[in-house]
Amino acid sequence: MLKKVIAIAFFMAIIVGACAPAGPDTIKIGVNAPITGDIPKVGEGTKFAAEMWLEAIGGELEIGGKTYAIELVIEDNEAKGESAAAVNQKLTTQDEVLVIVGPQSSKQAVPAGGVANDNKTPMVSPWSTNPATTLDRPWVFRTPFLDPFQGPVIANFVTEEYGFTKAAVLYDVASDYPKGLADNFLSGWEDIHGADSVVAFESFTTADTDFSAQITKIKNTGAEFIFSPQYYNEVALIVQQAHELGFNAPIVGSDSWGSAELVNLCGEDCYGLFFSTHYAADGATGATKDFIDAYNAKHGYIPDDVGALTWDTFLIIQKAMEDCGEITGDLAVDRACVRDALAQIKNFAGITGEMTFTEQGDPIKCAVIVQISDEGTFKFYDQACP
Amino acid sequence: MQLQSFFQQIVNALQLGSFYALIALGYSMVYGVLMLFNFAHGDVFMVGSYIGFFVSAGLLALAKTGILPLADNVMLGLVLVLTLFITMLLTSFVGMLIERIGYRPLRNAPRASAAITGLMIGIILETGNLAILGPTRLSFPALIESVSYDIGGVLVTNKKMVIVFVSIFLTLALHQFVRRTKWGMAMRAMAFDFVVVPLMGISINKIALLTFALGSALAAAAGILFGVAYPVLDPYMGILFGWKAFVAAILGGRGSILGASLAGFMLGFIEIFVAAIFPSTMRDLIAFSIILIILTFRPHGFFGEPYSAQLRL
Structure with missing residues (x-):
């Protein structure tokens, strides 16, 4: 009996040790994505874009003169609303992430946004277009139009x-x-x-x-x-x-x-x-083209809007973290700081267009009209701005 | 409604009804002979469609190599006919396998157990497909070069004509088989009395296999025609069609081949015309209310016998 207790206590110690909060030198970013379920292509695009961003910044970020290692915590929400909410619960309380990217579809983002908001953790959904996702939730933002x-x-x-x-x-x-x-x-x-x-x-x-x-x-x-x-x-x-x-x-x-x-x-x-x-891959120029080419070279296909919006989302949270100026290590303070910085973002030039957040955390941005060309590509045709 | 548009809707209904009719035959036969609802039948239709996809893709690749010096049109027609034959044969084996593994061990079990066996086999087929082929939807190859004929303002494509023709032809062929052959007679006898007929030396296992093979072959034909008409395949496509065809089978009357086919076409007509006349949002609500009313007055369906020797439900 005693042996068992010791063994269990020993394992508990190991688990607790493994789960001990990372030092303030590491910043964790949660990704809530549909890796399995009925839209796995969306999950794949999310994951690829997130990993490309991590690679682009070399795995670390300089904030207020100090270099922090960035760690992505990618969790699967099975494309289900309840799972997405559970993932957010885990990311905010257990993994202690600074900010959450995702979930993608409104079906998952609406319930998950509530959890992030309740736990006072900033969340940015790259793809959800339903107004309810951010409505009356000061901690929740999004990258696409509504x-x-x-x-x-x-x-x-x-x-x-x-x-x-x-x-x-x-x-x-x-x-x-x-x-x-x-x-x-x-x-x-x-x-x-x-x-x-x-x-x-x-x-x-x-x-x-x-x-x-x-x-x-x-x-x-x-x-x-x-x-x-x-x-x-x-x-x-x-x-x-x-x-x-x-x-x-x-x-x-x-x-x-x-x-x-x-x-x-x-x-x-x-x-x-x-x-x-949200964006047109064919005929893209500048930073948009760079992203498309890099993605295509790495994964062998042109990214669709999910990939591009996720990329933009990561650039936005990167800017918000940098704007914050200082990471104190006190999660509540840092999360509030990132949230405030997100709300302040103005005229952010993303690859899916220029964005300024409204009070509800929704961007004011342009929609793109795309024509399906005779080669079967999506060609930029026109732009419509609010 | 204008006359033209009325006739156009009739053409639309004939096409939709063809699928319900073909799938309903499989339900009806199994129900008639074995007193069993084979709820996996809609998914057999799906499997047939997928097998048809691979067979036709293979045959088309073979045709491209120029193995036979034929004109493109003739070649495409040949591919369609061969695809139908090969797929029906392969899918009939799938049907027999389902009978052997899923239903035979439960021959004397309560009917409810056999019914949920069907549901489970259906789920296994769907998720198995999802696991093997992934969630990407397949695009069925164009086996018929679409040509539209304008008949007094009503557009009829050659696809639609082939679909309706094959459906009616297969129904009549099955009808003749059941009426004229010894095997057919054995099936009818089994439908009449499940207990006594085996005593006459007719093997129930053989007849059950035959029934499943025939039903699955027809479902496979429906699957290929589905691919021709609606060339997007996904693992769950059989569920909705299966349910509706099941309704048609019951509406036709137990074990009645012509009844099931007729009810299938009727279901197609009801769905299309309800959507055409009423707001389409109310389509299923109104369509299935109509069927409920029909069943209230004809609880045994159109051609079902009010009395069956033994009801083993």
Whole structure:
């Protein structure tokens, strides 16, 4: 019995020893990413961008004349809301990170943001566009624009580009992101063209593959184009079925289109179509191009918007930490310092555009309109700013 | 609704109904012969689609080497026919394997155990696929060069014609098989009495294997046609189609082949026309309420017999 107690005590000592808080010379940064689950490509992009940043700074950062080693604590949230919240709990209390990057989708970022806020730890989500993520949470920030901004941007763009007046919307009524964005587009379009200018507002349910009834109906209403804020796999089916049913007018999309998979699945049917997103890889210049080239050289494919936004997020927290001036080693003080520095950031030049945070922790930034070229790349076409 | 658009929706409904009909046949046969709901059937459809993907990709690669000096169109047609045959054969083995491993050990177990076996096999097939092939969706090769025909303002593609034709042809072929052959007679006898017929020297295990093989082959055909019509494959694609086809099978009546097929087409029509007439947001709500009402008045489906020798549920 006594032996057992000693053995257990011994192991406890080892564990406690291993978990002892790192000295003030090491700064830990938490990464809350969907490494497994149904969007592993997003998790991979997050991880790659985070590691590239760590490599770019040589694993250390100079703050207030002192050099600190940077350690990334990358945790998997399985693309689930509850897991993401649990990961944040672990990162804030157990791993004692200074700041958290992630989670990516709103589904995870909304619950996880609450945990970070309660634990008074600054968190920056690189990809979540749902307003609820940062709403009334002083400790939570984000890098992308919001859906209530994206909807009207697309309405404006189509009006200016084509001069259309009659819109149709086709969206998944059972999924938060498409449903929210469809509503935002509807109000944006009606602000410009008046009531009843959206002649068809058709929906389907997640996992549907046949849209022929809705498209036939839309064609019949005389709509001049379709706005469809769907994910890339559904976009491929919608566009192909529209063409087979003789609907050859444009189909316009949102940032959920921006995956290299889209062109693999959709093929030539998608060439020439427009969608709004965070950045355009094809035709990029300057720092954006440097990042794309470095990423492509290392991992063999062009990073999509998640990678670029995660990269920007790391640059922003780097700036916030540097602005802080001093890392005291007292976690509560340092976290508050980083939060305040984040809130102060103005006109930050990221590779996805220039950012200034509002009081809610949301950036004021431009959206990019991308055209799918005849080579299947995403080409910069236009920019829309608030 | 304009006349043109009405006929266009009929064409759309025929295509959607073809899938429900083909998948419903498998449910209906197993239910008829073994008094069992094979809930893995929707996932057999998925497996068939994936096997079809690899078979057709292989055949297309073979065709590219110029092994046969044929025109492109003829070659593509040949690839489609061969893909159908090979995939149906391979998938029928998958079906038989499921019967042998999943259902035979539970032949005398309560029916509920067998039903959840089906659910578990379904989950194993989905997650197994996810583990082996990863979450990236596959793009089914274009086995039919899409050509649209404009018939008085109604657009009909050659894809749609092939899909509807193959579906109806396979249904009639199965119907003839069950009506005209000795094996078919054995199946019908088994459906009539599960206890006495084995005493006549008919092996229930053989008939069960045959039933699963036939159902799975039809699901595989549906899988390939699905790939032709909706060329995005993912591991969970069988769930929704499976459920709806299951509804069609019950609606058609126990063990009735023509009934299941007819009910499959009817389900397609209901879904398409509800979405066409009412707001599409309400589609499933209204469509399945209609089916509930039909079942209230015809609880045994369209062609089901009110009395079955032994109800072993």
